[in-house]
Amino acid sequence: xxxxxxxxxxxxxxxxxxxxxxxxxxxxxxxxxxxxxxxxxxxxxxxxxxxxxxxxxxxxxxxxxxxxxxxxxxxxxxxxxxxxxxxxxxxxxxxxxxxxxxxxxxxxxxxxxxxxxxxxxxxxxxxxxxxxxxxxxxxxxxxxxxxxxxxxxxxxxxxxxxxxxxxxxxxxxxxxxxxxxxxxxxxxxxxxxxxxxxxxxxxxxxxxxxxxxxxxxxxxxxx
Amino acid sequence: xxxxxxxxxxxxxxxxxxxxxxxxxxxxxxxxxxxxxxxxxxxxxxxxxxxxxxxxxxxxxxxxxxxxxxxxxxxxxxxxxxxxxxxxxxxxxxxxxxxxxxxxxxxxxxxxxxxxxxxxxxxxxxxxxxxxxxxxxxxxxxxxxxxxxxxxxxxxxxxxxxxxxxxxxxxxxxxxxxxxxxxxxxxxxxxxxxxxxxxxxxxxxxxxxxxxxxxxxxxxxxxxxxx
Numbered sequence: 001x002x003x004x005x006x007x008x009x010x011x012x013x014x015x016x017x018x019x020x021x022x023x024x025x026x027x028x029x030x031x032x033x034x035x036x037x038x039x040x041x042x043x044x045x046x047x048x049x050x051x052x053x054x055x056x057x058x059x060x061x062x063x064x065x066x067x068x069x070x071x072x073x074x075x076x077x078x079x080x081x082x083x084x085x086x087x088x089x090x091x092x093x094x095x096x097x098x099x100x101x102x103x104x105x106x107x108x109x110x111x112x113x114x115x116x117x118x119x120x121x122x123x124x125x126x127x128x129x130x131x132x133x134x135x136x137x138x139x140x141x142x143x144x145x146x147x148x149x150x151x152x153x154x155x156x157x158x159x160x161x162x163x164x165x166x167x168x169x170x171x172x173x174x175x176x177x178x179x180x181x182x183x184x185x186x187x188x189x190x191x192x193x194x195x196x197x198x199x200x201x202x203x204x205x206x207x208x209x210x211x212x213x214x215x216x217x218x219x220x221x222x223x
Numbered sequence: 224x225x226x227x228x229x230x231x232x233x234x235x236x237x238x239x240x241x242x243x244x245x246x247x248x249x250x251x252x253x254x255x256x257x258x259x260x261x262x263x264x265x266x267x268x269x270x271x272x273x274x275x276x277x278x279x280x281x282x283x284x285x286x287x288x289x290x291x292x293x294x295x296x297x298x299x300x301x302x303x304x305x306x307x308x309x310x311x312x313x314x315x316x317x318x319x320x321x322x323x324x325x326x327x328x329x330x331x332x333x334x335x336x337x338x339x340x341x342x343x344x345x346x347x348x349x350x351x352x353x354x355x356x357x358x359x360x361x362x363x364x365x366x367x368x369x370x371x372x373x374x375x376x377x378x379x380x381x382x383x384x385x386x387x388x389x390x391x392x393x394x395x396x397x398x399x400x401x402x403x404x405x406x407x408x409x410x411x412x413x414x415x416x417x418x419x420x421x422x423x424x425x426x427x428x429x430x431x432x433x434x435x436x437x438x439x440x441x442x443x444x445x446x447x448x449x450x
Contacts, residue, residue, distance in 0.1 A: 003346075004342060004343045004344075004345075007338075007343050008339075010339075011328070011339045014330075014331060014335070015330055018330050018331075077324070078325070078327065078328070079323070079324025079325060080326040080327075080328070082320055082322055082324075082326065083320065083326040083340065083343075083383070085294070085295060085315060086293070086294075086318060086319065086320055086344065087316075087343045088316055088344075089343070222295060222296050
């Protein structure tokens with residue numbers, strides 16, 4: 001069963017990296033959002049440093065959703081999902097493997113790019129560290145919740161709009177606690193650990209909920 | 224009503240004299256899509272070493288029947304069960320389902336696609352290189368699937384049946400896009416599968432030469448089993 005899990009993970013990563021776009025698109029989108037904001041806000045370094053973590057998180061959140069609408073839809077259309085359903089891997093783990101591959105190809109590059117982009121927003125070192133840490137912990141939650149929208153988009157052949165409508169409300173708690181953990185690290189008075197632990201709890205919850213709900217959506221579509 | 228006990232093999236049974244064990248039983252299967260009742264209280268069984276070919280006009284419910292048996296579609300009523308040796312594993316793990324779509328990724332190479340399915344479905348069949356030779360794709364291992372013709376993609380999809388050994392093959396129009404030689408080759412592979420004790424449930428318009436042990440299940444206005 002684990003062999004099947006790794007095989008699916010490797011295939012999805014190969015597809016994301018090879019077909020061009022998939023992996024790079026998220027980072028380019030992230031870069032565009034973060035680059036544009038200082039032009040819109042104006043040359044106020046203090047203001048930028050204050051809203052910087054929020055901008056980075058909004059950019060990362062939206063960039064994480066890129067490509068999700070094709071995650072299951074492509075497998076539904078070419079018949080792969082039917083054959084996947086005949087493997088020893090339960091549909092929940094199929095969804096988890098695809099989600100993990102998607103996060104490594106799309107979410108992880110965002111975490112790596114964040115410190116560089118943070119410099120453009122005049123963030124101080126403590127804030128950069130906090131943003132990177134919250135992104136590392138929070139983006140898997142966003143991807144995992146995104147699986148639910150991806151499964152609906154695949155199962156019911158509806159496009160990306162459904163993903164934004166379904167996933168963004170679910171991701172709001174993650175956004176709130178990630179940004180508040182970052183501001184806690186910079187300005188206090190709450191210690192960084194308090195909101196960060198809630199963020200970790202939200203991530204654990206999302207990691208379980210996402211694949212299970214996605215598998216349920218895919219099964220429901222067979223009715 | 225359909226009753227597969229009426230299916231009599233036209234030729235000698237692999238175990239001369241004794242009736243081979245049923246591997247799959249379908250009991251009282253009904254399927255309603257929207258307001259249309261495609262089939263009602265269908266009963267049949269699939270025996271080891273035997274093939275059952277589902278025929279009927281377009282829209283008669285052949286694909287729906289195959290998808291229900293393969294566990295990919297919920298039946299309105301009735302059930303599908305395996306008869307032996309499958310108490311622990313879900314019945315989908317005893318089956319290959321080859322549908323209209325080839326389940327291939329154009330960005331990956333021929334060998335990568337097939338290796339993936341071998342790892343995914345269980346490496347219990349022949350190695351990838353042998354399976355490619357069997358379907359006449361030897362030497363094309365490194366080619367991306369996107370550049371293959373429709374017939375070559377179909378051959379690669381058929382190779383999936385060989386890399387992982389499973390007793391029941393469920394085939395929906397398996398010979399679409401195949402040329403005459405490839406159809407004959409596919410029939411050989413099917414006969415070899417039946418000879419090794421496998422079973423085949425296929426929906427088709429083109430005649431499939433799976434040898435003497437083939438029953439026919441007619442779907443549509445007149446539902447009856449023809450021997």
